[in-house]
Amino acid sequence: MNFDVVIKNGTVVTSEATYQADVGIKGEIIAAIGQGLQGARELDATGKLVIPGAVDVHVHEQMPLPSGVVSADDFFTATRAAAYGGTTTVIDFVQPMGDESMLAALAARQAEAAPKVVIDYGLHMTIGPTEITKLDQVAAAYQAGCASFKLYMAYGLRLTDDQLFQALQAVKTVGGLPVIHAENWDVICTLIAQNLAAGRNTPAWHPRSRPALLEGEAAGRAIDLATYIETPLYIFHVGCNETVQRIAAARQRGLPIMGETCPQYLFLTDAAYDQAGITGALPVCAPPLRSQADQDSIWQALAHNTLQVVSTDHCPFVSADKARGLAAQDFSQIPGGVPSIEMRLAGVYQGVRRGHFSLNRWVEVCCTTPARLFGLTRKGVIGVGYEADVVIFDPEQSKTLSTQTLHENVDWTPYDGLTLTGWPITTLSRGEVIVAEGQFVAHAGRGRFVRRTLL
Numbered sequence: 001m002n003f004d005v006v007i008k009n010g011t012v013v014t015s016e017a018t019y020q021a022d023v024g025i026k027g028e029i030i031a032a033i034g035q036g037l038q039g040a041r042e043l044d045a046t047g048k049l050v051i052p053g054a055v056d057v058h059v060h061e062q063m064p065l066p067s068g069v070v071s072a073d074d075f076f077t078a079t080r081a082a083a084y085g086g087t088t089t090v091i092d093f094v095q096p097m098g099d100e101s102m103l104a105a106l107a108a109r110q111a112e113a114a115p116k117v118v119i120d121y122g123l124h125m126t127i128g129p130t131e132i133t134k135l136d137q138v139a140a141a142y143q144a145g146c147a148s149f150k151l152y153m154a155y156g157l158r159l160t161d162d163q164l165f166q167a168l169q170a171v172k173t174v175g176g177l178p179v180i181h182a183e184n185w186d187v188i189c190t191l192i193a194q195n196l197a198a199g200r201n202t203p204a205w206h207p208r209s210r211p212a213l214l215e216g217e218a219a220g221r222a223i224d225l226a227t228y229i230e231t232p233l234y235i236f237h238v239g240c241n242e243t244v245q246r247i248a249a250a251r252q253r254g255l256p257i258m259g260e261t262c263p264q265y266l267f268l269t270d271a272a273y274d275q276a277g278i279t280g281a282l283p284v285c286a287p288p289l290r291s292q293a294d295q296d297s298i299w300q301a302l303a304h305n306t307l308q309v310v311s312t313d314h315c316p317f318v319s320a321d322k323a324r325g326l327a328a329q330d331f332s333q334i335p336g337g338v339p340s341i342e343m344r345l346a347g348v349y350q351g352v353r354r355g356h357f358s359l360n361r362w363v364e365v366c367c368t369t370p371a372r373l374f375g376l377t378r379k380g381v382i383g384v385g386y387e388a389d390v391v392i393f394d395p396e397q398s399k400t401l402s403t404q405t406l407h408e409n410v411d412w413t414p415y416d417g418l419t420l421t422g423w424p425i426t427t428l429s430r431g432e433v434i435v436a437e438g439q440f441v442a443h444a445g446r447g448r449f450v451r452r453t454l455l
């Protein structure tokens, strides 16, 4: 058999095994894995790792905030940066406004994404307070391919406990996966007000207004509601040991509770907020960065499968937008979010280099498990019949992160000066080379919406 593309002489790494083999691709599909394969185009991967395209299940592209500020990376620049970083599928969000139906909001979001996306994408459906009267639409959203539903316990989209309870019931009824932002919003609002009233208005007071203990409390409350309703629950952006402990306790009881962390919690700490001026404002995100002890706990939780996934919560705002919150002398007005979409795969690879976990676990948390949990049934695996989303990863190439070396559409990075060893050099999406030896060679609009269902 002659293949369209063969990746030759590489070390294939899956979530289960590591072995030398060629990967043969026909059209959009992996057609063979074996020795001595030949193809019209051959990519030499000698000395390199050949892994599934990475899956980032938590990104916010061109996301408008109520203040009118919009996150800086749009569907093109974010997915191009993702491709550079070895990510071949992202999942963003739909947020219905007012009395807009879930399906109308989905169609509008797809229309925004379609001309711009470079890689394949899915969408979570948001159930905010205005959707509590629309819970009869959850089935239609699921049928349309939004198999996961975002629930907030913070911000204007915050659901009260009774609303959260109803939303979890509705998602359970259709077999969807609820995903949750867990923080204690009432206490956060009180602490912000108290701190501002006392003149404590700098970014250093951002983490002090969002205590880890109460993030754990909120996660525990959500877990208890999900447990009572008998639905699985996936907890977003876990950055503190308190939430890790809640998830661990639930999993020890055999409950289907899952969690992700993000690179910012693996590489940064809350000391970043103590820096003067804009430097301390840039890394404002929620939940906030935590202590070194929390960071150590998160690496261990990934290693021991208390946390199953690393996503990014990629949501950068340019420094001028961050500066406006600072100028208002109110840390709570600094738009929250950091860029991580490009460095995630290489960042998590440092866990292999540092001895925290194996190559296979790295692939599991970045590629295979996110695909499996979120219904991307043909992605996240190097296997015959799967879509040929494949990355050639150079385990020895070092990259020092900066706005010059990254491709995100934002004028700062929280990882400035961080050197990572191991970097993706070539990325294929459904058999098409979209990044070749570090050069982006694809075009906007080639990505497809993936309709997801959970079996």
Ligand code: DUC
Pocket (backbone or CB within 6 Å): 060, 181, 284, 285, 286, 287, 313, 315, 336, 337, 338
């Ligand atoms: N937290 C952030 O910091 N940004 C985007 C959304 C979120 O939950």
Ligand code: ZN
Pocket (backbone or CB within 6 Å): 058, 060, 313, 315
């Ligand atoms: Zn988010």
